Amino acid sequence: MPFRSGFVCILGRPNAGKSTLLNALVGEKLAIISPKPQTTRNRIQGVVHVPARKGRGGGQIVLIDTPGVHKPDSSLGRKMMVEIREALEGCDLVLVIMDVTHRFDPRDQFALDLLKHAGAKAFLILNKVDLIREKAKLLPMIEEYRNLYDFAEVIPISALKRNGLDDLLDAIISLLPAGPAYFPEDQITDQPARFMAAEIVREQVLLNTSEEIPYATTVMVDNFEEGKRLTRIAATIYCEREGQKGILVGKGGQMLKKIGTAARVQIERMLGTKVFLELYVKTEPGWRDSRRFVEELDWRRQLEQRMHEQQAEASRGLDEDSDEADRKND
Ligand code: GDP
Ligand code: MG
Numbered sequence: 001m002p003f004r005s006g007f008v009c010i011l012g013r014p015n016a017g018k019s020t021l022l023n024a025l026v027g028e029k030l031a032i033i034s035p036k037p038q039t040t041r042n043r044i045q046g047v048v049h050v051p052a053r054k055g056r057g058g059g060q061i062v063l064i065d066t067p068g069v070h071k072p073d074s075s076l077g078r079k080m081m082v083e084i085r086e087a088l089e090g091c092d093l094v095l096v097i098m099d100v101t102h103r104f105d106p107r108d109q110f111a112l113d114l115l116k117h118a119g120a121k122a123f124l125i126l127n128k129v130d131l132i133r134e135k136a137k138l139l140p141m142i143e144e145y146r147n148l149y150d151f152a153e154v155i156p157i158s159a160l161k162r163n164g165l166d167d168l169l170d171a172i173i174s175l176l177p178a179g180p181a182y183f184p185e186d187q188i189t190d191q192p193a194r195f196m197a198a199e200i201v202r203e204q205v206l207l208n209t210s211e212e213i214p215y216a217t218t219v220m221v222d223n224f225e226e227g228k229r230l231t232r233i234a235a236t237i238y239c240e241r242e243g244q245k246g247i248l249v250g251k252g253g254q255m256l257k258k259i260g261t262a263a264r265v266q267i268e269r270m271l272g273t274k275v276f277l278e279l280y281v282k283t284e285p286g287w288r289d290s291r292r293f294v295e296e297l298d299w300r301r302q303l304e305q306r307m308h309e310q311q312a313e314a315s316r317g318l319d320e321d322s323d324e325a326d327r328k329n330d
Pocket of ligand 2: 018019032039067068
């Protein structure tokens with residue numbers, strides 16, 4: 001039986017449970033989760049190593065979690081939609097996640113439109129079935145959705161309770177083409193630890209604040225020094241207004257302390273070292289509408305840029321060697 005592998009994109013409206021599904025299938029917390037829409041802002045890759053079992057060979061699924069499909073109204077929102085389109089490019093299968101506790105709405109339609117445009121094979125995943133008491137209620141829903149797209153499979157699951165996930169994995173593996181493992185067994189994500197630390201801080205902001213603040217904040221790691229026993233991290237929480245900053249810092253710094261302590265514990269678990277976490281809060285009015293600022297948050301772009309800079313520096317170094325004589329005249 002052949003080893004199968006491929007890229008599988010998770011698509012759906014905000015809050016459908018996409019990131020919960022990614023984490024459940026990979027078995028590690030790669031994506032942050034919150035009850036607030038637009039928690040996920042980047043595409044997040046997670047690798048699932050699936051052992052062979054009776055009736056089928058093993059395989060490797062490269063899952064790509066995406067931001068929720070929505071009509072963007074800022075540079076940040078537009079960037080999130082670009083992340084979705086890039087994730088859809090060239091994937092072997094799309095998992096369209098619907099939340100069974102919500103009616104089909106324009107955002108679900110928007111997700112289907114993106115899928116149609118990509119023309120990919122797709123499964124319909126009906127999530128949060130743990131919240132539906134009468135499972136018979138799912139049947140008309142399945143009928144309705146089947147008319148909207150030619151789904152290869154319809155699979156009800158609970159990402160939260162991890163129900164139906166084995167069936168889902170089996171179905172994914174059987175659909176993927178025979179192919180090699182793209183990643184070694186011990187690799188489960190391409191996200192740098194530095195970025196994951198920023199996300200863990202942002203998750204605590206999302207969980208501890210309300211109204212505009214979750215949407216108006218972002219986190220950047222300014223310093224990340226990983227040692228054998230201790231990792232030193234300095235990060236800045238950016239918000240848009242002084243009032244928000246006041247809330248994020250809290251009376252006598254209490255809120256910032258709460259966010260910092262909770263985040264530190266999680267980062268320690270992720271890194272397996274003690275962590276010294278320093279947090280700062282700054283206002284950056286209108287950052288969501290600043291293309292430059294939003295691009296700075298993109299770690300893939302940051303890595304690329306750093307690589308280009310290093311290459312430029314290396315070639316400058318070569319030039320300098322050959323210009324040695326000239327410089328002496330300076
Ligand atoms: P995303 O925006 O699609 O990535 O959604 P998240 O994974 O961040 O989940 C949004 C919310 O739905 C969180 O509060 C999750 O705990 C919750 N959730 C996700 N999957 C399930 C599920 O299967 N059952 C229930 N009851 N809640 C879920
Ligand atoms: Mg998400």
